[in-house]
Amino acid sequence: MQIREMIPQDRKSLRKLYLESRRRTFYWDDPLLMHEEDFDRDTQDEQIFVAIEQQQIVGFISIYLPENFIHCLFIHHEFQGLGIGHLLMQQAKKVTQxxxxxxxxxxxxxxxxxxxxxxxxxxxxxxxxxxxxxxxxxx
Structure with missing residues (x-):
């Protein structure tokens, strides 16, 4: 498992992961109101770290550093329960106050x-x- 800062080439995979995760997690909301482009809006001005397993993005965390605020933490449903959220949280603790x-x-x-x-x-x-x-x- 690798945790690293997001690079521009990650955006397409992150958009897809964010959309699929939100539709699965927030089942009570209308999935037709959720779009891949929401990732760009919802993480604007945030520092983003990704979790990589076998060259695939399996999770991410986004942090609004001026307020030490974790905005997003999403793990692909097939990789939940494996400690990825914990690793991403550890990374967030390193860069925040x-x-x-x-x-x-x-x-x-x-x-x-x-x-x-x-x-x-x-x-x-x-x-x-x-x-x-x-x-x-x-x-």
Whole structure:
């Protein structure tokens, strides 16, 4: 497993991974409203690291460094549960200052369990149309 910074040639694979992962994870949203180009918009101005296994991108994390905010963490469904999310989180911890923040939808129970296992703490649940937890990784 290799973790490295994204290069321009990765964009096509990342767009596809992001779209497929969102459609699978956020099954309650209309999949027709999700597009490959969303990756470009949703990761603009963010530092992106990719996980490579057998020359294939199997996951990525995007970080908005000015706010130490993890915006995206997606792992290809066939590679979940193998420690890739943990490795990407370790990389994020190397390039950010503490505390690190993220948001996780309240109904995304698998992701919440992952973050808590990784040492993240729930701070506050924001009760909007689609409630989410603000979480921090403390000092």
């Amino acid at each position: 503490r505390p690190i923040r993220l948001k996780c939808l309240s109904r995304n129970h698998e992701a919440l369990a992952f973050y808590e296992k990784e040492g993240w703490q729930k701070v506050h649940e924001v009760k909007l149309h689609d409630p989410y937890w603000e979480m921090i990784f403390p000092d």
